[in-house]
Amino acid sequence: MSIFDGFKFRSESSPIHEMDPRAKFIYVCILFSSAIIFNNIIPLLILFLIQMPIVFLAKVQREWLRSMKASALFATLIFAMNFISLYFYAGHETLCSITERSAAMTIRFLVLIQTFSIFFLTTSPDMLGLALEQSGIPYEICFAFTTAVRFVPVLAEEAQTIIDAQRARGLELESGNIIKRIRNYIPILIPLIVNAIRRSMELAETMESRAWGAVKNRTNLYALRIKGRDILLIVSSLIILIISVYTSIYIRVPSITQMMHC
Amino acid sequence: MIVMENVYFTYPNGVEALRGIDLKIEDGEFIAIMGQNGAGKTTLVKHMNGLLKPTRGRVLVDGVETTKVSVAKLARKVGLVFQNPDHQLFSETVEDEIRFALKNFGFDEETIKKRVDWALNLLDLERYRNVSPFMLSGGERKRVALASVLAWDPSIIILDEPTIGQDYRQKERLRQFIMQLNQQGKTIIIVTHDVEFVAECSPKILLMREGKIIAEGEAREILTDEPLLYQASISMPEIAKIFKNLSAFGLPSKVIDVYEAANILYERLGDAR
Numbered sequence: 001m002s003i004f005d006g007f008k009f010r011s012e013s014s015p016i017h018e019m020d021p022r023a024k025f026i027y028v029c030i031l032f033s034s035a036i037i038f039n040n041i042i043p044l045l046i047l048f049l050i051q052m053p054i055v056f057l058a059k060v061q062r063e064w065l066r067s068m069k070a071s072a073l074f075a076t077l078i079f080a081m082n083f084i085s086l087y088f089y090a091g092h093e094t095l096c097s098i099t100e101r102s103a104a105m106t107i108r109f110l111v112l113i114q115t116f117s118i119f120f121l122t123t124s125p126d127m128l129g130l131a132l133e134q135s136g137i138p139y140e141i142c143f144a145f146t147t148a149v150r151f152v153p154v155l156a157e158e159a160q161t162i163i164d165a166q167r168a169r170g171l172e173l174e175s176g177n178i179i180k181r182i183r184n185y186i187p188i189l190i191p192l193i194v195n196a197i198r199r200s201m202e203l204a205e206t207m208e209s210r211a212w213g214a215v216k217n218r219t220n221l222y223a224l225r226i227k228g229r230d231i232l233l234i235v236s237s238l239i240i241l242i243i244s245v246y247t248s249i250y251i252r253v254p255s256i257t258q259m260m261h262c
Numbered sequence: 263m264i265v266m267e268n269v270y271f272t273y274p275n276g277v278e279a280l281r282g283i284d285l286k287i288e289d290g291e292f293i294a295i296m297g298q299n300g301a302g303k304t305t306l307v308k309h310m311n312g313l314l315k316p317t318r319g320r321v322l323v324d325g326v327e328t329t330k331v332s333v334a335k336l337a338r339k340v341g342l343v344f345q346n347p348d349h350q351l352f353s354e355t356v357e358d359e360i361r362f363a364l365k366n367f368g369f370d371e372e373t374i375k376k377r378v379d380w381a382l383n384l385l386d387l388e389r390y391r392n393v394s395p396f397m398l399s400g401g402e403r404k405r406v407a408l409a410s411v412l413a414w415d416p417s418i419i420i421l422d423e424p425t426i427g428q429d430y431r432q433k434e435r436l437r438q439f440i441m442q443l444n445q446q447g448k449t450i451i452i453v454t455h456d457v458e459f460v461a462e463c464s465p466k467i468l469l470m471r472e473g474k475i476i477a478e479g480e481a482r483e484i485l486t487d488e489p490l491l492y493q494a495s496i497s498m499p500e501i502a503k504i505f506k507n508l509s510a511f512g513l514p515s516k517v518i519d520v521y522e523a524a525n526i527l528y529e530r531l532g533d534a535r
C-alpha cells in the first residue's frame with residue numbers, strides 16, 4: 001500500500017494544490033523531456049533539486065519521501081544494471097566515470113518519479129477530469145479516465161485482501177521456481193479481474209439509474225481559469241525547456257569525473 | 263490454543279487497529295467476536311493465522327509464536343474463511359476450488375479425493391461438483407468458500423461474517439453445522455454483527471471497541487447488558503428486549519434463547535390460568 005501512498009492525491013491547502021492542472025501538466029511534460037535530454041549528472045541533479053522547493057511549498061514532503069523510498073529498490077536496480085553493462089561493454093572507461101554515468105541514470109529515474117509524484121499528490125482526480133473536459137475531450141472519455149484513477153486505491157486494497165485470503169488457504173507466493181512463482185499469481189489475478197469486471201458492470205447500472213448522459217451539454221459547478229501563478233509556472237517551465245535544449249546543443253556540460261580529473 | 267499477550271497493531275497507513283489485546287482461547291471453545299465496524303475484529307482474527315504480525319506484543323498458536331512460522335504452516339491448523347467468497351474463488355469447478363488448498367498443503371491424491379467428497383457432501387454442494395463457482399448464487403459461493411477451508415480439517419475454524427447474505431434457512435443450517443463442529447472438539451471463532459444469530463448459538467462473546475476488548479463473557483450475560491452493548495453499537499436481541507420490559511412482572515430478565523423464553527412464558531401463563 002505504501003507504494004501508492006506516494007502518488008495518491010492528498011488534500012492540502014497550498015499554492016501548488018490550487019494551481020490549474022493544465023499548467024502543472026505542462027510542467028510535468030517539460031521536466032520529463034528535460035530529464036530525457038540530458039544524460040549528464042550535473043543537469044539531472046539540478047533538475048532534481050529545483051523541484052524540492054515545490055515539494056515543500058505543497059506540504060507533501062512526507063508523501064514525497066514515501067514515493068522516493070518506494071522507488072529505492074528500482075533505483076538500485078537501475079544503478080546496478082547500468083554499472084554492470086557499462087563495466088563490461090563500455091571499454092576503456094575509468095571506474096569513476098562508470099559510477100557517475102550509472103548514478104546519472106538513477107537520478108534521471110528519480111526525477112521522473114518525483115515529477116510524477118508531485119503532480120498526482122497535488123492534483124485531485126476531479127480537477128484532472130475537469131481539466132480534460134475543458135480541453136475539449138468528450139465527457140465520456142474524461143469520466144472513464146477519472147473513474148479509472150478513482151478505483152486504483154480500491155483495487156490495490158482488494159488485491160491485498162485476495163492475497164490474504166489465498167495465503168490463508170496455504171498458497172505460498174514465494175515458493176518454487178520461476179514458472180511456479182508466476183503460476184502462484186493465478187489465484188490472485190482471477191478473483192481480482194472478475195471482481196473488477198463485476199464492479200464495472202454494477203457501476204454502469206447505478207450510473208444509468210441516476211440518469212447518466214441524459215443531458216447533452218453538461219455544465220460544471222467549477223470552471224478552471226488560468227491565473228497569474230499558473231502563467232508563472234508555465235513560463236518558468238518553458239524557460240527550463242529553453243535552457244535545457246540550448247545547453248544540450250551548444251554547451252558541453254563537463255562531468256564531475258572530468259572536473260576532478262580522476 | 264491461541265494466546266495473545268498485549269498485542270498492538272498499526273497498519274502501514276498509520277491506523278492503530280489493535281491497542282493492547284490480552285486473550286486466551288482454549289481448545290474446543292466457541293467464541294463470537296462482536297463490535298462495530300472498524301473495532302478491529304477482522305484485524306484480530308488475521309493475527310491468529312499469522313497473516314498479520316503484531317507491531318508490539320506476541321501471538322502464540324499452540325505455544326508457537328506466529329512470527330516464527332509461515333502463514334501456510336499456521337493455516338494448516340487455523341482455517342480462516344473470509345467474509346467475501348469472491349476474494350478467493352478462482353477455479354474452473356467447485357471441485358477444483360476445494361482441491362486447491364489440499365494441494366497446497368501437500369495431501370496425497372487419495373486423501374484429497376476423500377476430503378473433497380466429504381466437504382462437498384457436508385455443505386450440500388455435491389450437485390455443483392463440476393459447475394463453475396462463478397455460476398453459483400451468493401449464498402452458494404459462500405458455502406463453497408467454507409467447504410474449501412473445512413476440507414483440510416483445521417482444528418481451529420474462524421468464520422468472518424458467516425451469516426451475511428444468507429437466508430433464514432441457510433443460517434439455521436449454518437448454525438447447526440457450527441454447533442456440530444464444535445461438539446466434535448473444534449475451536450470455533452465467528453466474527454459477526456448478527457446478534458440474533460449469536461443469541462441462538464449462545465457462545466462466549468468478546469466485545470470489541472476501538473481496538474480493545476471491552477468485555478468478555480457468556481452470551482446470556484453480555485447480550486442482556488444494555489449499557490455495554492450500547493458502547494459497542496450493538497442492539498440487544500429481540501427476545502432480550504422483550505424480557506427486559508417484562509422484568510417488572512417478576513420474569514427473569516436475562517433471557518436470550520427463544521425456546522427458553524417460550525417455556526418461561528408458557529409456565530407463567532399456565533399459572534395464571
